[in-house]
Amino acid sequence: MKYLLLFIFLLTGCTTTQETMHSWQGRHIEEVIRYWGAPSSMLQLEDGQSVYSWVSNWGSAYLMSTCRQSFTTSSKGIIRNWRYTGCPHWQSISMDKINRMSSDSEDD
Structure with a gap:
């Protein structure tokens, strides 16, 4: 029984990589950096956009x-597009999960 509960907990606690990436769209890149740390690379494009990449x-x-x-961000740092390759199908740091953790701590 306890293994079933552990499995259910793990299943409900996971977020897909696609959901994680999408949860950051429309937010400022500084928010991602605050939670993920410094990017592995940053490329400034001629049109003012920037591409920030994390590699693990x-x-x-x-x-x-x-x-x-x-x-990919606008010239003002707002995330417009995202992409991932070679990642597992699950992630743990989505913006939705951060918001839930914040609101739970505010209730305490």
Whole structure:
């Protein structure tokens, strides 16, 4: 029974990578940096937009994969587009989850 409860907890606590990336759209890139840390790279485009990328490795000792998550921002730093490659299908730091944690702590 306790394994079933653990499985349900893990299942409901996970957010897909797509949901995580989408949750940041329309927000300022500084919010992502505040929660994810400094990006691995930043590219300034000629039209004033910027591309911020975070790169991490995940997997096991036998099979490693590289996850790249990128956001394209307007000249004012607002996230307009996003993209990811090589990432697991789950993530844990979506903006929705941060908002829920904030509102839960305000209730205390």
